[in-house]
Amino acid sequence: MSDLADRRGVETEVYQPAEDSMLLADAAVAELAADARVLEVGTGSGVVAERVRDAGANVVASDVNPHACRQARERGVPAVRADLVAPFRDGVFDAVLFNPPYLPEDPAAERDDWMEVALTGGETGREVVEAFLDDVARVLAPDGYVLLLVSTLTGVEEVVAYAGDRGFSAVALRDESFPFETLTVLKLVR
Secondary structure, three states: OOHHHHHHHHHHHOOOOOHHHHHHHHHHHHHOOOOOEEEEEOOOOOHHHHHHHHOOOEEEEEEOOHHHHHHHHHOOOOEEEOOOOOOOOOOOEEEEEEOOOOEOOOHHHOOOOHHHHHHEOOOOOOHHHHHHHHHHHHHEEEEEEEEEEEEOOOOHHHHHHHHHHOOOEEEEEEEEEOOOOEEEEEEEEO
């Protein structure tokens, strides 16, 4: 495969930076200590992890998509192919960042590719978020926290309630409204 064809393949198989990526990156850079140990789950292109690293944090990125891991590595970000936080050790990270797939499933638009994995969060749009919240506390350091991007399409109140049932309290750090949704970065602490 030529380099150009390979690049096109990655760009059509990897979620590229958009408003949600920039909102999470801005919140993370403002919130994180310069030497924080950070995991970005579902890194996609790696742009959020790159911004956090450039701000002085020690960051590792993960994604289930091998094309995303490669693209993040091209940005100079260490990236691990992983499903959510499964392979990471207990109590390691000061912060975990996640811009999850949050769109509710649309059977009419259903695809079977990496972009579908990057965008669709299941029937309600919360299935991936809930699986993440079920396990993320395990990898957090004692004073660690989560920065989670959520959408009104997913149900912010429902995500906050689910996080609360898992021992987290939530505060909204930033939000941005668009014609079809409002995006919010939640800080979840135990």
